[in-house]
Amino acid sequence: xxxxxxxxMASPAAPNADDLRFAQDLLSHRRQAIAMLEAAGNELTEDxxxxxxxxxxxxxxxxxxxLTNLLQGWGVQLGESGSPAAxxxxxxxxxxxxxxxFLAALIRDTQESVGIAERRKALPTTSSHLHQIATDxxxxxxxxxxxxxxxxxxxxx
Numbered sequence: 001x002x003x004x005x006x007x008x009m010a011s012p013a014a015p016n017a018d019d020l021r022f023a024q025d026l027l028s029h030r031r032q033a034i035a036m037l038e039a040a041g042n043e044l045t046e047d048x049x050x051x052x053x054x055x056x057x058x059x060x061x062x063x064x065x066x067l068t069n070l071l072q073g074w075g076v077q078l079g080e081s082g083s084p085a086a087x088x089x090x091x092x093x094x095x096x097x098x099x100x101x102f103l104a105a106l107i108r109d110t111q112e113s114v115g116i117a118e119r120r121k122a123l124p125t126t127s128s129h130l131h132q133i134a135t136d137x138x139x140x141x142x143x144x145x146x147x148x149x150x151x152x153x154x155x156x157x
Contacts, residue, residue: 015074019127022120022134024076027067029116030060033109040102048151049099056106056144070129103152110148114141 015023037057044050071078096104117137125131 014126015130016124016126018120018123019125019130020071020074020076022116022123022130023067023071025116026113026133026137027064027071027078029109029113030064030067033113034060034064036105036109040098043098044102045097046099046155049103049155052106052148052151053102067133097155100152100155103148103155106148107145107152110141110145114138114145117141 034057037053037060040053041050044053068078114137117134120134121131121138
C-alpha cells in the first residue's frame with residue numbers, strides 16, 4: 001500500500017497560481033475518493049478489496065490533512081469541497097459484483113489522480129514541496145494502479 005509522506009505544513013516560498021490550483025485540485029480529488037471509499041466499506045465482500053480500500057482511505061486521509069495544512073499555511077481558506085460518492089446502484093453494471101464495480105471505479109479514480117500529478121510535474125513551480133507531492137502521487141498512484149488491476153483480474157473483472 002502506498003504510504004503518505006511527511007510533507008511540511010507550509011512551503012517557505014509563496015505559491016504560484018499553478019501550485020495553488022494543483023494543491024486544491026488534489027485535495028478535492030482526495031476528499032472525493034475518501035467519500036467513495038467510506039461509502040463502499042460495508043458493501044465490499046472480498047477481503048483483499050476491503051483491505052485495499054481501508055489502506056487507501058487511511059493514506060488519502062493523511063494526504064488530505066497535509067494538503068490542508070499546506071494550503072492553510074499559504075493563507076487559503078478551505079471549505080468542505082468534494083462531491084458526494086457515487087451511489088452504489090450507479091457503480092454496478094449488469095453482471096458485475098459490487099467489488100468488481102468498485103475496483104473499476106478505483107482504477108478510473110487512480111488514473112485521474114496520476115494524471116493530475118503528471119500534468120503538475122510538467123509546470124514550473126515555486127514550491128519544491130508541491131513538486132515532491134506531485135512526484136510521489138504519480139509514482140505511488142502508478143504502483144497502486146498495478147495492484148488494483150491485479151486484484152481486479154483475480155476477481156475476473
